[in-house]
Amino acid sequence: MTPKQKTYRLDRIKLVHVAKRELGLDEPTYRAILFAQGGNESLSAMSLDGMNKVIDYFKAQGFKLRKAAGDRKQATGQDAKKVRALWLFLHELGAVRDPSEAALTAYVQRIAGVDDVQWMRGTRKVPSNPAKRHQDRAELVIETLKKWAMRFLPADIVRLKGEVRERHQQGLLTPEQLQCAEIAFGNGLAPDVGFDKHNLVWDNLRAAVGRPFPPKSN
Template sequence: MKTAPSNPNRLRLIKLIHVARRELRMDADTYRLMLAGMKGLGGATSTAELSVPNLLSVLEQLKQKGFKVRPNKAGKRPLADDDQSKKIRSLWLTLHDLGEVRDPSEAALAKFVLSMTRVSALQWLSTAQASRVIENLKQWHYRVTNKEVV
């Protein structure tokens, strides 16, 4: 089985196509027959064999069959509400009030946490990772104010 070249949109399109297949309640055989019967795909029966333009064609075909693309719910995740996450958020907002953090948003905080821990959301931090983020923010606060944070 050959694989098409990598592209940043490719994985997103493949996932979307599989969501469409599931929502349209299409079994694997029916899906593969649809792919095999589509013009321009060269008889491919798997998305792994398809280029981005071909994946877009498949997605359009699925839309014609009734699939509706819904917006991603990214950013709608409930805030982490454990004590460490609250402390991280509090320190982040304090640093914003001091003019050290330009963007006080949860998304900016998540990027900061990701850069430190390689974890993209507060809810997924281990206790040790959260402690490291807290200590880093406390040290940052100390450098700015020369005051300890409790």
């Protein structure tokens, strides 16, 4: 690599870091985006082409090289982080085709009636549910995302269990992966069991097959 190429690469890395800061991304979301867009959860190990794809993705989410006055950052509150994490989780399940912030914003607008994740505070009238005439917007968005995930989670858990059994029969599981498998298979999933327990089982099954989500950082 020539000195000029090294300098360009370093500039790309710095730009990704600036974008991460400006967009207010937490570490799990950031790593998931690196993996999804650039093909590697580690920026230092990523190809230049991958970095450029990551930067293009950040630009599509609103990142600007020269931030103009009045531009909004991504919300960084706990509710916003949870909504964003669920959105990426749904993309991993194959339920969401477009994991971008723009697509998430459109979803939040439809469900909560606001045009930005950071404005989910407050309540929204729910005419279809007399028991909850007004519901917290963030709670409403999170609840609908979890219900959406439950349309896909049970089937994916069955598929992952089959993969874990096959890998176990082949002697391919490490002690750590065996421990995750034991946790997953030890948690019964009756029809009335909700999202959180399904998610716990799914997380451990993913770890058991060596594909934790979000990917672990180096």
